[in-house]
Amino acid sequence: MVVLGIETSCDETSVAVVVSPGPEVLSNEVYSQIAAHQPFGGVVPELAARRHVDVLPGLIGKAIHDADVGWEDLDALAVTAGPGLASSLLVGVSAAKALALRLKVPLYPVNHLEGHVCSVFLGANAPRAEEACPMLVLLVTGGHTCLIAVDCIGGYRMLGQTLDDAAGEALDKGASMLGLPYPGGPSIEKAAQGGDPSLFAFPRGRVQGSSLRHLAGMEPELCFSYSGVKTSLLYRLRDLGATPAPGQLADLAAGYQEAVFDALLLRVEAAMDRAAYASFACVGGVARNQCLRGKLLALSESRDVPLLLAQPEYCTDNAAMIAATHALRSPTLRQDTGFACDVRPVWPLGAG
Amino acid sequence: MNVPAHPTGGMIRHVTSGPEETEAVARALADELRPGAVIALHGQLGAGKTCFVRGLAEGLRAAGPVTSPTYTLVQEYEGSMPLYHIDLYRIRTASEALGFGLDEYMEGGGVTAIEWAERAGALLPPSTIHVRIEPGATEEERILSLTRGPPC
Numbered sequence A: 001m002v003v004l005g006i007e008t009s010c011d012e013t014s015v016a017v018v019v020s021p022g023p024e025v026l027s028n029e030v031y032s033q034i035a036a037h038q039p040f041g042g043v044v045p046e047l048a049a050r051r052h053v054d055v056l057p058g059l060i061g062k063a064i065h066d067a068d069v070g071w072e073d074l075d076a077l078a079v080t081a082g083p084g085l086a087s088s089l090l091v092g093v094s095a096a097k098a099l100a101l102r103l104k105v106p107l108y109p110v111n112h113l114e115g116h117v118c119s120v121f122l123g124a125n126a127p128r129a130e131e132a133c134p135m136l137v138l139l140v141t142g143g144h145t146c147l148i149a150v151d152c153i154g155g156y157r158m159l160g161q162t163l164d165d166a167a168g169e170a171l172d173k174g175a176s177m178l179g180l181p182y183p184g185g186p187s188i189e190k191a192a193q194g195g196d197p198s199l200f201a202f203p204r205g206r207v208q209g210s211s212l213r214h215l216a217g218m219e220p221e222l223c224f225s226y227s228g229v230k231t232s233l234l235y236r237l238r239d240l241g242a243t244p245a246p247g248q249l250a251d252l253a254a255g256y257q258e259a260v261f262d263a264l265l266l267r268v269e270a271a272m273d274r275a276a277y278a279s280f281a282c283v284g285g286v287a288r289n290q291c292l293r294g295k296l297l298a299l300s301e302s303r304d305v306p307l308l309l310a311q312p313e314y315c316t317d318n319a320a321m322i323a324a325t326h327a328l329r330s331p332t333l334r335q336d337t338g339f340a341c342d343v344r345p346v347w348p349l350g351a352g
Numbered sequence B: 001m002n003v004p005a006h007p008t009g010g011m012i013r014h015v016t017s018g019p020e021e022t023e024a025v026a027r028a029l030a031d032e033l034r035p036g037a038v039i040a041l042h043g044q045l046g047a048g049k050t051c052f053v054r055g056l057a058e059g060l061r062a063a064g065p066v067t068s069p070t071y072t073l074v075q076e077y078e079g080s081m082p083l084y085h086i087d088l089y090r091i092r093t094a095s096e097a098l099g100f101g102l103d104e105y106m107e108g109g110g111v112t113a114i115e116w117a118e119r120a121g122a123l124l125p126p127s128t129i130h131v132r133i134e135p136g137a138t139e140e141e142r143i144l145s146l147t148r149g150p151p152c
Helices: A033-040 A046-065 A086-103 A112-121 A165-178 A186-190 A207-212 A227-240 A246-274 A290-303 A318-327 B021-031 B049-059 B093-099 B102-106 B116-121
Strands: A002-007 A012-019 A024-032 A076-082 A109-110 A133-139 A145-153 A155-161 A279-283 A306-309 B011-016 B038-042 B074-076 B083-087 B111-115 B129-135 B143-149
Touching: A002 A046, A002 A086, A002 A318, A012 A046, A012 B116, A024 A046, A024 A318, A024 B049, A046 B038, A046 B129, A076 A086, A076 A112, A076 A318, A086 A109, A086 B011, A109 A112, A109 A318, A112 A133, A112 A145, A112 A155, A112 A279, A112 A318, A133 A227, A133 A246, A145 A246, A145 B049, A165 A186, A165 A227, A186 A246, A207 B049, A227 B129, A246 A290, A279 A290, A279 B129, A290 A306, A290 B011, B021 B049, B021 B143, B038 B049, B038 B116, B049 B083, B049 B111, B049 B129, B083 B102, B093 B116, B102 B116
Parallel strands: A002 A076, A076 A109, A133 A279, A279 A306, B038 B111, B038 B129, B083 B111
Antiparallel strands: A002 A012, A012 A024, A133 A145, A145 A155, B011 B143, B074 B083, B129 B143
16 A cells, blocks of 8 residues: 655645555655744744645655655555644645545545654564554654553553643743753753753652643643743742853753653653553654653663654654554544545544 | 732732632633733743633633643634634744734634733734733742733
């Protein structure tokens, strides 16, 4: 089966051709819009949608060409229908509908978060889903921080999620408070070198107080909150008075970074205490962070649970994971929506 | 705790002992809001602006956790009327805010809550309710000042 995947949920335009069994990636074109949004310092929805319109047709042609397949070889189309920015999703879904109509092939909507989960099954040395499950997945991106139990492909339970900032965002904001450049993850990691993470204590993102009313059935011990660590940094800086001295900056950065990542690790451990998993995985853009990878590896060894990490090119948003998600599904889970395919800006994983 | 209705003039000041009370002030404010209301939130990173919006969302009976819209700039919630949660942290000028359609959200028939609202400058309507959140004596305590009209 040859699947063409399309992903336009945020600020990356991506088209891929994937074949199954495997799934094997024949092409994976990614156009990053970062430069277009840099003047705004964040993703501007309208700008993102317009850029998708400009770039997507060319990328579809390139993906077909680079995969060395013909239009007639395509058996299915898989498109990210959500969650994401409505106007951006609409571009990908509209293009997919037009292709489905013209090529007379079925069209399958894919959940973007499910795509990230399936990113660990891509690549030459990737495990098979049957071996990896039940799998615990920590999904950390610029916009999402959540913990998912994967019983099988298509069988997901959202165990916990952030109730305010995503982890990457907490790092960006912390960097800003410390006077460090954007993006915050790498700049905090650099500033933290030689610092003592134990000198300044920061909270580990425990969910408390009023947030407990907004859990929607999830356990507080498995959810994330980064507002406390941010507030704590605000007060450490206030206590220090003027701009921190270089030595203090290293200690503050080290302590802050440790707190942000430990908050992730603590929830993973809490989830492991509650159930047995054949493996655990970390997916999404933040999974590229070396400091976090080191902590995850140490946890994997101490718990004796194998760690799965997606290849770096499949950590950030890409269409290969979207096409692969469709390819990995059992036939009973595949629902051809055809022209009825619609965008779902809010689409919780596991919600049909 | 005595939570007054939304200010019609002058300044109303609350000292809240923690996030719960900050949300309660916002919840009470939400009861008084009509479509088209604009809430401008001012305060440092970590002050509790998102916490205040969480209270507004609860007051407007909007479902689901209120997460930070920093990356997408806007998040929409369906409640008794739409709540547009906007974060201008990465916006520097009013013309940039105009560039992503801030004015259209404010005219969208819902409640618009704007973090880092000072960056919207003159785009804010005269009826804007300004909420300034400042640190209190303890790490949990906050001083909230609510005014209507030009920023305090």
